[in-house]
Amino acid sequence: MYERMMNSKLMQGKALPVLIIIGLILVFWYVMAVKLNTPWQLGVYERAGVTEWTNSQFINDTLNQDRPVLPSVHQVAEEIWNTTVLKSPTSRRSLIYHTWITLSATLLGFTIGTILGISLAIGIVHSRAMDKSMMPWIIASQTIPILAIAPMIIVVLNAIGISGVLPKALISTYLSFFPIAVGMVKGFRSPEQIQLDLMHTYAASKSQVFSTLRWFAAMPYLFTSMKIAISISLVGAIVGELPTGAVAGLGARLLSGSYYGQTVQIWSALFMAAALAATLVSLVGVVEKIVTRKMGVRT
Amino acid sequence: MNTNLLMIALVFWLGAWALNEFLVRLTPQNQTIVKAINLFVPVLFGITLLVIWEFVTRGLNVSPILLPPPSMIWARILVSLHILWADFQQTFLKSVLVGFFAGCSSGFLVAIAADRVPFLKRGLLPIGNFVSALPIVGVAPIMVMWFGFDYQSKVAVVVVMTFFPMLVNTVSGLAAASVMEKDLMRTYASSYWQTLFSLRLPAAAPFIFNALKINSTLALIGAIVAEFFGTPIVGMGFRISTEVGRMNVDLVWAEIAVAALAGTCFYGVIALIERKVTFWHPSVRAGRG
Incomplete structure (x- = not known):
């Protein structure tokens, strides 16, 4: 009886369904891995002259190929383990080294983008001319597939001697300023008329209204926008690494992996990128919690 | 470097800015005019960007490899x-x-x-x-x-x-x-x-x-x-x-x-x-x- 209650409670929550679905995805993954890798494995047996094999041996072999069409999860996990824990972080073969390259571009671009987005929003809120003339363009700028410009920015800046982290960061900046600018315009305008009127009775100047009311009212919007912005600046940094000819970074790992058919390497870079994105977003979430608590929000 | 072209860009920018500031302060009663202004202001901003881009790249002799002027892109x-x-x-x-x-x-x-x-x-x-x-x-x-x-x-x-x-x-x-x-x-x-x-x-x-x-x-x-x-x-x-x-x-x-x-x-x-x-x-x- 008690157990049944526990069960139903678990089923009501999120943890168990999520775990079951992840489990199903893993099972599906292994089935697909066996299926997709079968043709190659048959070829291997034919060349080696192996004519008889047991099912378990066959499945084991398909899941442990060198360059599988779809690597199995444990291969990817092993590759990640080998390239993070077992390699020194400064080695070029270490995934941590590549992750750091991408992360530094992401963070630099995100920081510039946030500052730019906030300043644009301040201008737009305080100047009608800026609001009317720039807002449509800021929105239109996002319908442009900006990542298409990425290779050009990289190559052109390289040609005039600017290379390394800055060009990639600029792409991240372009991608991340938009959610911040739009969110902050909304946030700076979120104080209600009654609050603005109160500031007016205090004879507060525009800058005082901004620093004591608008800025704090915009905080929830800031963090929501920052969560979106940081995950797309990571995308920007990764794509920015593609055209540099696969030198360093997670994007370069993807590209060199696809050149040389190293699927395990591609998947491990992908998983690393996913983990990085999740970490960054949840870090913003932690900062949000601390700041809102400091501001007196009780949850 | 061609200072005249740069001056044109600067004058155009200031002129367009002033015009926009003037337009957004108008409060016409007619809805059509309001709509026209709302459309015109961002368009003018876009044109200003293109003009500045054109004249600054030409005025500073920026290499077309770095940033070609809009007219050149259009021709292409x-x-x-x-x-x-x-x-x-x-x-x-x-x-x-x-x-x-x-x-x-x-x-x-x-x-x-x-x-x-x-x-x-x-x-x-x-x-x-x-x-x-x-x-x-x-x-x-x-x-x-x-x-x-x-x-x-x-x-x-x-x-x-x-x-x-x-x-x-x-x-x-x-x-x-x-x-x-x-x-x-x-x-x-x-x-x-x-x-x-x-x-x-x-x-x-x-x-x-x-x-x-x-x-x-x-x-x-x-x-x-x-x-x-x-x-x-x-x-x-x-x-x-x-x-x-x-x-x-x-x-x-x-x-x-x-x-x-x-x-x-x-x-x-x-x-x-x-x-x-x-x-x-x-x-x-x-x-x-």
């Missing part, structure tokens, strides 16, 4: 229309549109299924939210490996990229109908599907269109980036990455102009349909004045 567009059209066909008509429709409709159908089966909803939604934050473009090399160099692999990337925003938005849209409205449907003894089609889907429309808008940009990005990993010798992404290597920067800009135009039109069409479908929504009603 005119002479290479056939290349641009071929790339547009390959990337936009074949990869983006097909992938966009496949990805959005499958996301939509899975969302309906998740709505019908609460277990799926609780299990899928956190995963969907998580995946939406991931750099999904990264699957491009894998898709190119699986589906070959031609447009099929780009379609696959676009499908994966557009699936999750659609799923997440539709599910939260389906929760948008209020309890009172659902109760009313119950008093009519309407079935699940009747409630879905006459109440909950219309209520979810703003969310669904939001996903469609996000996806219109994502689809174009996905297709172009996937082409960096391998294509037949046609396509916008292919052209951009090879012509950059050959320092034909004006052709790259021409390609980007086409991509920008395509992206904006795609977005605009969806926004227009949204206005027609969700005419009841406050944001649309406010827009009509």
